[in-house]
Amino acid sequence: MSTPQDTSRAGPVQRGIENAMALCLAVMAVAVFVNVVLRYGFGSGINASEELSRLLFVWMVFIGATAAYPAGEHMAFTSLVGMLQHKPAVLKLMTVLIRLLVIAACVMLGAGAWQQVVVGMDSRSVVLNYPVMLLPLPALLCAVAIGVMALLELLRGKPLDLGHAGDVE
Structure with a gap:
């Protein structure tokens, strides 16, 4: 069984799950960062940033919880x-x-x-x-x-x- 640090032995499903979680995290980080820069630097922001981040966070958490069960990581x-x-x-x-x-x-x-x-x-x-x-x-x-x-x-x-x-x- 592979550990979170050792993805060299991870199967394609596990790698896909990890990639989906990484993509959610990356999009959230970019959306929030851009929104913060726009709000504090230019006095305006992207209204969709908060909604998108919340949706992606919920999906990321439950994808991770599902993947953690068979790995015994709960x-x-x-x-x-x-x-x-x-x-x-x-x-x-x-x-x-x-x-x-x-x-x-x-x-x-x-x-x-x-x-x-x-x-x-x-x-x-x-x-x-x-x-x-x-x-x-x-x-x-x-x-x-x-x-x-x-x-x-x-x-x-x-x-x-x-x-x-x-x-x-």
């Missing part, structure tokens, strides 16, 4: 579960419970995001005039993707990755 509380390593039956039960909790959280996030997508279908943003449903859409896609990944891990009986033990203080 925050994990492994100290309690790590103490169960010597009790395989309890560890297996906790693994199932944790996967079910992840799926439940994804269902709740997905349901709320779906409601917001439906509300946003008939609305347009003020400046850029994009459908407002584009703001909650990445949350819905993220919830579905992580929920499916957690369900597959549950069905395959994949053990928890307790590799975070070095990070526990």
